[in-house]
Amino acid sequence: MSKLLNYSLEDFIEKTRDTSSYPGGGALASLTASLAGALMVMVNGLSKGQCLEDLKSLEDLIEAAKENIEADAHAFSGVLEAGKLPRETEAQERAYQEALRKGYIRAIEVPLKTCQVALEFLKVQETMVKKASTYGLPDLYVAASLALASLEGASFMVDCNLPFLKDLEKRRAYEEEKKALLDQGRALKEKILTSKERA
Numbered sequence: 001m002s003k004l005l006n007y008s009l010e011d012f013i014e015k016t017r018d019t020s021s022y023p024g025g026g027a028l029a030s031l032t033a034s035l036a037g038a039l040m041v042m043v044n045g046l047s048k049g050q051c052l053e054d055l056k057s058l059e060d061l062i063e064a065a066k067e068n069i070e071a072d073a074h075a076f077s078g079v080l081e082a083g084k085l086p087r088e089t090e091a092q093e094r095a096y097q098e099a100l101r102k103g104y105i106r107a108i109e110v111p112l113k114t115c116q117v118a119l120e121f122l123k124v125q126e127t128m129v130k131k132a133s134t135y136g137l138p139d140l141y142v143a144a145s146l147a148l149a150s151l152e153g154a155s156f157m158v159d160c161n162l163p164f165l166k167d168l169e170k171r172r173a174y175e176e177e178k179k180a181l182l183d184q185g186r187a188l189k190e191k192i193l194t195s196k197e198r199a
Contacts, residue, residue, distance in 0.1 A: 004069050026072035026111045029153035030065050033118045036146035037062035039139050040125060046136035051128040058124060064117050065150075068110060072157070075110035078103030079164075107161040108174055114154035115181045121147040122188040129195045144192045151185040 004023055007015060016023055023031075040058060044051045052058060082099035086092045125144050132140050158178050165171045 004073060005066060023069065023073045026075060026114065026154055026157040027069045029111065029150045030068040030072050030114045032146050032153065033114060033121060033150035034062050034065035036121050036143040036150065037065060039143040040121065040128065043128065043132055043136035043140045047131060047133040051131045061117055061120050068114050072110050072114065075107045078106050104161050104165045108158050108165065111154040111157035112174065112178060115151050115178060118147045118151035118154065119181050119185050122185050125192050126188055129192050141193055144189045148185050148189045151181060155182055
């Protein structure tokens, strides 16, 4: 189990306040996604299980979000480790550059996965909203807001690492994927909030 998931809620909040960046913004974006998923399970229960045909798929998404809490907390470690490598010879310089490249790719791909998971939550919410109980609908709106906040938050972590990736083609591909995820997520949230009359 993730070390961070073993923290009490109060300890998690206190740990976030220190300057270690463990957890940082990306880990909290993943936590936010997992909370969105948990609310969706609750809404399905309040709706007598009528919102979802496949609860396991939702549970799998929640697990993916939970796993990324710890993964994101360590996502930048490869970059930090690369910075400790010697660079006195050409071979050492090449090894440093390769380690740095891999470090930044991980620092980009981990929060990008959070973006992907958050979008999947929004897609499921779109299917749920028409069947959700009146009592659970406001909670589903909260879940949609949390999922989009997770997506947008994780995208900031992608943005801060992209400029350091020297592979311009790969950088462009990441940027395009992130933008597409954001555009879809924002459109889905708006659709979810306007698909039924709000109480």
